[in-house]
Amino acid sequence: MQRLNIVITGHVDHGKSTLIGRLLADTDSLPQGKLESVKKMCENNARPFEYAFLLDALADEQKQGITIDSARVFFQSKKREYIIIDAPGHIEFLKNMISGASRAEAALLLIDAKEGVAENSKRHGMLLSLLGIKQVAIVVNKMDLVNFSEIAFTKLKVEYSEYLATLGIKSDIFIPISAREGVNLIEHSASTPWYKGPTVLEILDSFKSVEEKENDDFRMPLQDVYKFTRDNDDRRIYAGTVTSGELNVGDEVVFYPSLKRSKVASIESFNTEVKTSVKESEAIGFTLQTQIYVRNGDVVARADQSAPKVSNRFEANLFWLGAKPLELDKPYKIKIGSAQSTIYLEEIKRVIDGDTLDRADEPSVGRHEAACVIFRVHDLVAMEQFGENQKLGRFVIVDEYDIAGGGIITEVLEQYTTRRTKALHVNDVLVDKAGESAEFEEELFALLRKHFPHQFN
Amino acid sequence: MDHLDRLEAQSIYILREAYRSFPNLAMLWSIGKDSTVLLWLTRKAFFGHVPYPLVHIDTAFKIPEMIKYRDEIAIQWDLNLVVGQNKEALAKGETFVNGLDRLSCCKKLKSDALKNTLDGTWARRKWNPYKKVWEDELNGAPYTGVIVGVRADEEGSRSKERVFSARDEKSEWDASTQPPELWNQYKTDFAPGTHVRIHPLLEWTELNIWEYIERENIPIINLYFDQGNGKRYRSLGCFPCTAPVDSQARNPKEIIEELTSGKFKDIAERSGRAQDKDGGGTLERLRKEGYM
Numbered sequence: 001m002q003r004l005n006i007v008i009t010g011h012v013d014h015g016k017s018t019l020i021g022r023l024l025a026d027t028d029s030l031p032q033g034k035l036e037s038v039k040k041m042c043e044n045n046a047r048p049f050e051y052a053f054l055l056d057a058l059a060d061e062q063k064q065g066i067t068i069d070s071a072r073v074f075f076q077s078k079k080r081e082y083i084i085i086d087a088p089g090h091i092e093f094l095k096n097m098i099s100g101a102s103r104a105e106a107a108l109l110l111i112d113a114k115e116g117v118a119e120n121s122k123r124h125g126m127l128l129s130l131l132g133i134k135q136v137a138i139v140v141n142k143m144d145l146v147n148f149s150e151i152a153f154t155k156l157k158v159e160y161s162e163y164l165a166t167l168g169i170k171s172d173i174f175i176p177i178s179a180r181e182g183v184n185l186i187e188h189s190a191s192t193p194w195y196k197g198p199t200v201l202e203i204l205d206s207f208k209s210v211e212e213k214e215n216d217d218f219r220m221p222l223q224d225v226y227k228f229t230r231d232n233d234d235r236r237i238y239a240g241t242v243t244s245g246e247l248n249v250g251d252e253v254v255f256y257p258s259l260k261r262s263k264v265a266s267i268e269s270f271n272t273e274v275k276t277s278v279k280e281s282e283a284i285g286f287t288l289q290t291q292i293y294v295r296n297g298d299v300v301a302r303a304d305q306s307a308p309k310v311s312n313r314f315e316a317n318l319f320w321l322g323a324k325p326l327e328l329d330k331p332y333k334i335k336i337g338s339a340q341s342t343i344y345l346e347e348i349k350r351v352i353d354g355d356t357l358d359r360a361d362e363p364s365v366g367r368h369e370a371a372c373v374i375f376r377v378h379d380l381v382a383m384e385q386f387g388e389n390q391k392l393g394r395f396v397i398v399d400e401y402d403i404a405g406g407g408i409i410t411e412v413l414e415q416y417t418t419r420r421t422k423a424l425h426v427n428d429v430l431v432d433k434a435g436e437s438a439e440f441e442e443e444l445f446a447l448l449r450k451h452f453p454h455q456f457n
Numbered sequence: 458m459d460h461l462d463r464l465e466a467q468s469i470y471i472l473r474e475a476y477r478s479f480p481n482l483a484m485l486w487s488i489g490k491d492s493t494v495l496l497w498l499t500r501k502a503f504f505g506h507v508p509y510p511l512v513h514i515d516t517a518f519k520i521p522e523m524i525k526y527r528d529e530i531a532i533q534w535d536l537n538l539v540v541g542q543n544k545e546a547l548a549k550g551e552t553f554v555n556g557l558d559r560l561s562c563c564k565k566l567k568s569d570a571l572k573n574t575l576d577g578t579w580a581r582r583k584w585n586p587y588k589k590v591w592e593d594e595l596n597g598a599p600y601t602g603v604i605v606g607v608r609a610d611e612e613g614s615r616s617k618e619r620v621f622s623a624r625d626e627k628s629e630w631d632a633s634t635q636p637p638e639l640w641n642q643y644k645t646d647f648a649p650g651t652h653v654r655i656h657p658l659l660e661w662t663e664l665n666i667w668e669y670i671e672r673e674n675i676p677i678i679n680l681y682f683d684q685g686n687g688k689r690y691r692s693l694g695c696f697p698c699t700a701p702v703d704s705q706a707r708n709p710k711e712i713i714e715e716l717t718s719g720k721f722k723d724i725a726e727r728s729g730r731a732q733d734k735d736g737g738g739t740l741e742r743l744r745k746e747g748y749m
Contacts, residue, residue: 003460071616072609074662081460083660095637099619102639223473228506230535237504241470241641270501271673281458283469285504296477321637335642396642406639 003081004209007101009128010110011120012089015141019110019179020073020086021051023200026186029075030054051180055086079205089120094368095321098127098406106135106207108200113152113176114145117160125160126352126370129167130317130408132390136164137173137203143192144178150194175200216280217305218245219384219392221337222255222298226285237268237285240300240338243391247286248277252303255294256382257310261303262288293445297339299382299392308384308392312377313346313413316395318370322404325364326371326397333398334377342378343397349373365405373407376416385409461669468495468657469502470641471620472604475655476508478645479602483539483575486511488523489693490677491606491658494666497675498657499604500534510537510583512574512600516566517547518554518695526678531584538584539594541574554697566695575600575652601647604655610662618659621645624652664716671709682707691721 008016024030034054042049055071073084085100101107107128111121128136138160146152157174164171175184176192177200183189185200198206223240227233247253247264254261267275268285278284299308320326326345334343349372351365365371386393386408397405458466475482484499486492499507513527531538546552546565553562573579577597585592609616619635621643636644647653661669670677683689688701704721706712715721 003463071613072660073616074610096635099635099638223470224477226503226506228503228508230506233504233506235504239473239502241466268504270505271497279458281463281466283466283473283502333646391640394640396639398644398646401644401646401648402636403639403642403644406637406642 002209003083004106004204004207005083005085005104006204006207007085007087007104007107007133008110009087009097009101009107009124010089010139010141011112011115011118011124012091014089014110014112014115014118014121015052015179016089016110017052017055017086018050019108019139019141019177019185019200020075020084021054022179022182023084023185024054024073024075025051026182027075027077027201077201077205082204089124091120091123091368094123097124098131098319098321101128101133102131102406104131104133105210106137106204107133108137108139108203110139110141111156111160113140113142113156115142116156117163121160122163123368125164125169126167127319129169130319130370132386132394132408134169135207136169136171137175138171139200140174140176141179143176143183144181148176148178148183148191150192153195173197173203175203216244216389218247218251218300218302219243219308219389220247220284220300221339221392222294222296222300223338224296225294235268235287236291237287238294238300239283239285241283242278242280243337244280244389245302245305246277246279247284247302249286253288253300254303254307255292255298255300256308257380258294258298260292260294262290262292265289297337297341297381299337299339308382308389309412310380310382311412311415312380313374313416314377314383314409315349315372315374315411315413316407316409317352318365318373318397318405318407320365320367320369320371320405322367322399322402324399324404325366326373326399326405327364331378332404334375334381334395335398335403336381336383336395337392339379339381341381344376344378345373346376347374372410374413380415383409383412385412461665461672464661464665465498465501465669467641467660468498471643471655471657472499472502474643474645475602475604475621475657476503479653481598481600482509482602482604483512483600484509484604485571485606486513486527486538487606487693488513488519488527488678489606490666490670490681491608491661493675493677494661494669495604495606495658496534497673507534507536509604510539510600512539512541512571512603514567514570514574515540515542516570516695517542518552518566518697520680520690520693520696520699522680523678523693528584530676531586532589535586536584537586539574540582540584541570541579542582543570543573544579553695559698575603599652601651602653602655604657606658607656608661608663608666609659615659618656619644620656620659622654622656623647624654664713667709667712667716671713677709681712 008020010016025035038053039049042053055073071086073086075082075084085104087097087100109124111117140153140156153176175197176195177184183191184195188199220240220242222238226237226239249264249267251264252261253264265287267278268287269275301307328345331342331344334341348365352370384392393409395407396403484495486496543566551557551565553559574581576599581594581597583592583594607615607618609618619638638644680690680693683705687703687705689704689706690701693699704715706715
């Protein structure tokens with residue numbers, strides 16, 4: 001059975017955990033005795049039962065009645081299997097919401113009918129668009145608190161649609177529900193006779209799985225090169241996960257940015273029949289006809305197809321989660337594809353506020369803010385624009401030890417040239433021409449890697 | 458790609474990220490179905506090789522067949538097997554069968570043994586696949602990254618785990634301060650002294666595990682199958698605290714049937730485990746203190 005990852009976002013107390021708990025209960029997706037045991041626990045603690053308790057598993061969550069971290073919940077409709085990601089709405093846990101949402105292929109965004117559009121409703125809408133999630137349905141919850149009024153629903157729908165339009169998101173799916181009372185979750189309800197659209201379950205089943213596109217050009221960020229000598233294994237295997245396209249035995253491949261090339265001698269795998277071809281999303285390994293020295297982080301492409309862009313400057317949309325603000329000219333680490341390098345913030349074009357959208361002339365990007373910025377990378381890196389290749393067009397920024405921000409590349413800019421990058425390039429060409437020095441380089445790196453492993457990642 | 462291909466590819470990617478990020482990496486192997494699938498995925502990720510040691514915590518109360526199976530597979534697959542044990546607690550008889558409560562027993566024989574084995578404080582018993590002998594290792598280097606086969610569908614606190622999950626010097630876990638994890642970019646930078654647990658199986662369900670065992674024909678321990686007395690284990694642990702279930706499933710295919718349409722369709726997997734039942738949030742407490 002196929003599986004789809006769905007995230008449920010929205011402001012705190014707008015009813016996300018309640019919605020999921022109720023969906024689980026109404027579709028018989030709970031293990032036997034779970035509902036009874038949670039009800040009993042509530043009784044023992046003298047508090048009213050809430051469907052959210054089925055989800056909020058951590059002791060602190062139950063005590064405070066809020067979701068702290070996103071949970072993965074498994075659930076099945078007649079059509080397929082889902083992982084529903086229950087993302088916390090509290091601003092304090094925005095990083096957990098984003099962690100959950102980044103795994104999703106589609107989203108439900110909850111808005112409280114009575115309270116209306118909250119700051120986080122807007123922020124979450126913006127973050128979903130930054131994460132590249134295109135399938136979004138807006139679920140207007142707690143309709144029972146506004147007497148299932150169509151006018152209240154329509155008013156909210158118009159207001160939020162206008163906001164989404166400013167983000168470039170077009171969503172005309174709005175569903176009036178009451179999660180607590182099970183209205184319009186699985187079945188249409190007599191409480192909202194004016195609503196003719198789909199139920200929540202119907203919307204979930206209508207979302208499309210993000211399909212693999214087989215016609216794109218081949219790309220594989222090189223994750224590692226393995227040479228296990230045990231049992232006289234002399235294969236040198238280039239390993240990684242295919243982000244797009246297809247690769248066959250005999251294809252000529254080029255590594256970017258090092259520009260080294262060779263032909264695929266074999267595709268290696270364990271406990272399968274001999275493979276001659278691999279496709280998007282597969283975690284693969286191949287050997288080459290000639291031994292070349294390349295490092296983690298290069299992007300492999302086919303010589304007969306388009307090349308990825310190589311640069312050290314790009315413009316991006318970014319969201320910042322770090323405790324310290326993102327500052328100009330301070331060194332950070334970037335992770336993009338399988339590459340890692342040092343990165344500097346060159347320019348803040350504008351800070352995007354959840355509420356008012358644009359603010360100019362900011363000296364830094366603060367926690368929970370989004371911005372349009374220009375970055376400069378220390379080394380040349382192979383990359384793509386997000387619109388062309390999602391997986392090579394997104395990146396994260398590491399501050400000290402933590403991932404502090406993430407973003408998508410909106411434009412790859414012209415290289416910023418320094419003497420150092422020029423020198424590197426010349427050196428690569430020389431090494432390529434002299435097979436001997438390639439061998440020496442490889443032995444040297446093996447030694448360095450062995451004795452100074454941390455320098456290499 | 459079908460759903461098992463996707464899960465497999467995702468887990469392999471995570472295993473390879475772990476391998477390139479941690480010089481001192483180990484994997485926990487409990488002999489159960491999940492960690493045996495993890496071991497199989499390791500051989501897939503590294504093309505037949507298992508490039509890190511496998512740590513087994515022997516509580517001395519494991520079902521004897523488990524130890525026999527462990528040693529057979531270790532020889533067959535050329536594994537670097539490391540065994541840790543709380544010898545002191547066992548010598549003093551500080552165990553559940555001698556009157557200690559279940560949680561304290563788990564803490565001593567599992568959590569404490571694990572912590573002290575991983576950080577090299579206690580002697581590790583190691584199988585040397587080259588010389589085919591057991592050797593003792595004293596003052597071994599700590600394993601800074603540990604691959605673990607927990608699944609999000611097993612229990613509430615596990616549903617909230619990160620793929621790369623940091624523990625502090627005391628191996629403690631604070632769910633509210635977990636760092637972000639974006640797309641497939643995991644947190645792989647850590648302050649010195651941090652222990653990291655890596656969870657490549659978070660998105661697998663119990664059913665996925667059995668579907669994969671069947672598809673790949675993985676040699677799984679036969680305690681999971683009915684041997685003729687109408688009973689089998691659904692989850693393996695220590696014998697005083699883990700009970701078999703009534704079932705006549707004799708192979709993975711029959712187990713899949715039981716889970717999809719048969720008697721276990723909506724019965725929680727760990728319902729045979731006594732330590733999960735002693736009050737609300739128990740496993741969360743154990744896990745905060747370092748339990749798997």
